[in-house]
Amino acid sequence: MKTLTKTWLAAVAAAILVSTLTTSAQAGDLKDASQIVNRTNEAQYYAANDGRALVRMKIVDGKGRSQRRQFAVLRRDLKDGGDQNYLVVFDQPADVRNTAFLVKKHASKDDDRWLYLPGLDLVKRIAASDERTSFVGTHFFYEDISGRHPDEDKHELLETTETEYVVKSTPKSSKGVEFAHYTLRINKKTFLPSKIEYVNAQGKVYRRIETAKVDTVQGQPTITRLKVSDLESGGYTLSDVSNVGYDLGIPDDIFVEGSLRNPPQKWLR
Amino acid sequence: MKPTICRTKQCRAGVPSLRCLAVAATVFAALALASGAFAQEAPRAEEVLEAEAEGPVDEAAVAESPRELAGEVEPVEEAQDDEDWGEFDDWDEEDGADSGGSSGGRAWDFQIGGFVEGLIAPRVVRSSASANEFVASEARFRLNLDATHEVVSARFRGDVFADAVARRIWFDIRDASIFVRGGSWFSMRFGRQVLTWGTGDFLFLNDLFPKDFNSFFIGRADEYLKAPSNSVQTTFMMKKVGLDLIWTPIFEPDRFIDGQRLSFFNPLVGEIIGDRSPLTPIEPLFPDQRLRNGTVHGRLYGTAGVVELAAYGYVGHWMQPNALSLTDPADPSTIAGLTYARLAVYGASLRAPLLGGLFNVEGAFYDSFTDRAGTSPATPNSQFRGLVGYERELFPKFQMGLQYYLEYTLEHDELIARSFWPQYEPHEFRHLITLRLNQLLVMDKLEVSLFVFFSPDELDTYIRPRITYKIAEPLAIAIGANLMFGRDQYTFFGQLQQNTNVYARLRYSF
Numbered sequence: 001m002k003t004l005t006k007t008w009l010a011a012v013a014a015a016i017l018v019s020t021l022t023t024s025a026q027a028g029d030l031k032d033a034s035q036i037v038n039r040t041n042e043a044q045y046y047a048a049n050d051g052r053a054l055v056r057m058k059i060v061d062g063k064g065r066s067q068r069r070q071f072a073v074l075r076r077d078l079k080d081g082g083d084q085n086y087l088v089v090f091d092q093p094a095d096v097r098n099t100a101f102l103v104k105k106h107a108s109k110d111d112d113r114w115l116y117l118p119g120l121d122l123v124k125r126i127a128a129s130d131e132r133t134s135f136v137g138t139h140f141f142y143e144d145i146s147g148r149h150p151d152e153d154k155h156e157l158l159e160t161t162e163t164e165y166v167v168k169s170t171p172k173s174s175k176g177v178e179f180a181h182y183t184l185r186i187n188k189k190t191f192l193p194s195k196i197e198y199v200n201a202q203g204k205v206y207r208r209i210e211t212a213k214v215d216t217v218q219g220q221p222t223i224t225r226l227k228v229s230d231l232e233s234g235g236y237t238l239s240d241v242s243n244v245g246y247d248l249g250i251p252d253d254i255f256v257e258g259s260l261r262n263p264p265q266k267w268l269r
Numbered sequence: 270m271k272p273t274i275c276r277t278k279q280c281r282a283g284v285p286s287l288r289c290l291a292v293a294a295t296v297f298a299a300l301a302l303a304s305g306a307f308a309q310e311a312p313r314a315e316e317v318l319e320a321e322a323e324g325p326v327d328e329a330a331v332a333e334s335p336r337e338l339a340g341e342v343e344p345v346e347e348a349q350d351d352e353d354w355g356e357f358d359d360w361d362e363e364d365g366a367d368s369g370g371s372s373g374g375r376a377w378d379f380q381i382g383g384f385v386e387g388l389i390a391p392r393v394v395r396s397s398a399s400a401n402e403f404v405a406s407e408a409r410f411r412l413n414l415d416a417t418h419e420v421v422s423a424r425f426r427g428d429v430f431a432d433a434v435a436r437r438i439w440f441d442i443r444d445a446s447i448f449v450r451g452g453s454w455f456s457m458r459f460g461r462q463v464l465t466w467g468t469g470d471f472l473f474l475n476d477l478f479p480k481d482f483n484s485f486f487i488g489r490a491d492e493y494l495k496a497p498s499n500s501v502q503t504t505f506m507m508k509k510v511g512l513d514l515i516w517t518p519i520f521e522p523d524r525f526i527d528g529q530r531l532s533f534f535n536p537l538v539g540e541i542i543g544d545r546s547p548l549t550p551i552e553p554l555f556p557d558q559r560l561r562n563g564t565v566h567g568r569l570y571g572t573a574g575v576v577e578l579a580a581y582g583y584v585g586h587w588m589q590p591n592a593l594s595l596t597d598p599a600d601p602s603t604i605a606g607l608t609y610a611r612l613a614v615y616g617a618s619l620r621a622p623l624l625g626g627l628f629n630v631e632g633a634f635y636d637s638f639t640d641r642a643g644t645s646p647a648t649p650n651s652q653f654r655g656l657v658g659y660e661r662e663l664f665p666k667f668q669m670g671l672q673y674y675l676e677y678t679l680e681h682d683e684l685i686a687r688s689f690w691p692q693y694e695p696h697e698f699r700h701l702i703t704l705r706l707n708q709l710l711v712m713d714k715l716e717v718s719l720f721v722f723f724s725p726d727e728l729d730t731y732i733r734p735r736i737t738y739k740i741a742e743p744l745a746i747a748i749g750a751n752l753m754f755g756r757d758q759y760t761f762f763g764q765l766q767q768n769t770n771v772y773a774r775l776r777y778s779f
Contacts, residue, residue, distance in 0.1 A: 061712065067742050093742060094382045095778040097413070110622060112575055119492025121465040125577070125620055127627045130665040137713035235712075253453050257570075258504055258511060262448055262456060266419045269378070 033155035043191040045147040048246035050076040062234035082107040085255035116260035139237035190221035383411040390772035398532035398543030405487040406433040458502040468629040475581035475616040481524040488772030510571040518563040527551040534764035536690040553590035554608040576621040583614040593647040601689040626661025643680025653677040670705035714739040729755030729763035747774040
């Protein structure tokens with residue numbers, strides 16, 4: 001009986017594999033919106049077991065004035081879709097160079113965060129903050145950078161096109177969110193979002209995140225260029241990711257206070 | 270034992286600084302040469318990648334095929350400045366651009382930066398003690414240099430500033446140090462450096478590293494509250510526990526308020542004195558530059574779940590010259606000067622998330638071990654200092670922090686009985702409450718902040734309002750005030766009341 005089940009499972013697995021390898025996209029389509037969003041969350045924020053990237057951002061306000069941010073990020077996943085450790089070291093603008101963040105992201109409770117201010121040599125623990133406020137003065141929110149937990153929203157599959165899933169996500173609680181819902185266009189192959197539009201209570205799209213470029217790095221589809229637009233002010237932020245590396249073997253013991261003061265160059269470069 | 274008399278605090282900051290500057294310049298020249306040699310020897314990035322791909326693949330980090338490596342990791346050959354980042358369309362042309370940041374696996378990374386800053390701070394109260402209407406009027410140039418390697422890095426932070434209040438130019442080296450990493454469990458930093466630890470916000474219990482109180486009260490940037498010292502820092506890491514040991518071979522005290530720039534209360538004459546008084550600047554008797562007068566700082570720290578715990582220890586001197594050097598121990602008229610009494614400090618702290626915010630508690634025992642009985646009026650008594658704090662974000666981008674601080678002086682009865690000026694001695698229990706409010710606005714470009722110290726038993730207060738605005742990328746302006754009030758002129762903040770000032774500071778960073 002057991003063997004029979006196993007064989008049967010193997011056959012199904014083979015069939016799925018064949019169907020995705022051949023053109024039959026329809027047959028492999030997912031129907032469950034939550035499952036799609038979970039896969040998106042993992043593809044976007046949990047690629048491989050660890051990763052490194054150099055991020056450049058250009059912030060343009062409604063009047064066309066621009067600013068820069070540049071930082072290096074190290075990430076290590078403790079559990080896919082769950083806890084993660086991040087180390088972020090700033091390089092630009094000049095007045096915040098060597099400022100560093102250590103984030104211990106928790107799936108089920110507030111993140112633990114530390115900030116290092118190099119001038120004072122001060123490691124400051126930061127209180128939990130509103131996730132939907134500007135990340136270091138950009139049009140990105142903290143939540144866009146570290147990911148919004150899929151369980152916080154109700155997901156509904158609106159449409160399945162040739163290449164994309166269109167999912168509408170409505171917050172379970174309106175506390176701490178400024179949107180009524182948002183729609184995600186998700187690439188069927190990579191499970192990366194190509195466009196996210198946030199809709200306010202008046203039914204108007206006021207904020208948009210667009211993927212401009214996806215590269216495959218070490219077999220991992222990776223968003224390397226993003227644009228987030230504040231449609232009300234006309235401002236936007238562009239983000240460009242380079243020097244991407246996965247499964248570098250970043251040890252867990254670098255996500256400590258000492259790494260804020262003296263960033264681990266071995267992994268950052 | 271002939272004590273070395275240092276004429277002003279600045280001479281200590283100034284004279285060795287020149288020597289440090291020479292040392293730093295030599296170190297950087299050596300590193301630059303070394304990197305030149307590396308650069309010549311190192312094959313081009315592409316060649317390295319190809320060679321790696323052809324050779325045995327023994328690292329998980331190496332991607333599957335040479336094509337993938339060459340095509341997707343995009344080796345950075347030359348850092349090109351990308352001033353015109355442009356829209357998406359422009360980005361493709363700039364592939365591989367990297368504005369001099371860290372990337373590409375070069376042997377050494379070099380960075381240069383700094384700022385130019387002007388500060389002006391007039392007094393806004395009438396001062397009988399000080400002749401100068403300004404507490405600060407200065408133009409500063411800061412140079413930051415970093416040379417970073419995988420296991421070694423060198424750092425330099427130096428200020429040159431033209432000071433119209435002191436009518437001179439200062440050189441102040443804030444950092445000239447080398448960091449060495451010996452694996453994941455051990456590291457060291459040698460040289461001049463700024464050091465900080467503890468959980469308080471503008472209140473330091475277990476942090477016995479030098480501070481610059483002049484800078485704090487005249488509107489200089491917050492970082493100048495901390496003064497550098499020439500030290501050796503060693504760090505040991507064992508899983509979730511760390512141990513820092515810091516040795517400062519030559520005692521480096523606070524840059525205290527000596528009457529030149531800021532006026533303060535002098536109990537000997539019973540009034541506030543400033544640069545008009547012949548008694549200023551205060552020139553304390555400095556401990557001999559001997560090994561036994563150096564200071565040792567230790568911290569053992571770790572986490573238990575989300576709770577951070579730390580234990581601290583210190584052996585050295587009081588950081589302020591609050592002891593008297595007397596020819597006749599019973600006669601205050603025989604004061605030869607102020608000096609630094611011996612001190613040991615033992616303490617602990619805890620910090621943890623609580624109700625959506627952060628809670629911290631810290632305690633420290635100041636063991637003034639040369640006069641534990643409190644019978645010598647020339648030596649400060651032992652104290653217990655305690656702190657409880659809580660901070661959280663009340664609204665988006667609006668932070669609030671509250672602290673309660675207590676200073677309990679031991680053998681207070683003895684102190685009062687034997688003091689030369691008992692009427693000016695602090696209470697047995699000195700209480701202090703602080704409040705911090707911080708609001709970020711306009712995409713974090715505008716910061717409005719307020720910090721208040723208030724002592725309910727001494728009835729004095731210190732209020733620090735400040736607005737900082739990043740006008741355009743490299744340019745930022747700060748406008749603020751240092752408001753000191755007190756019922757009495759001999760209390761901690763009350764004595765500074767004639768220094769109440771407003772300030773404006775303009776900084777261009779590069």
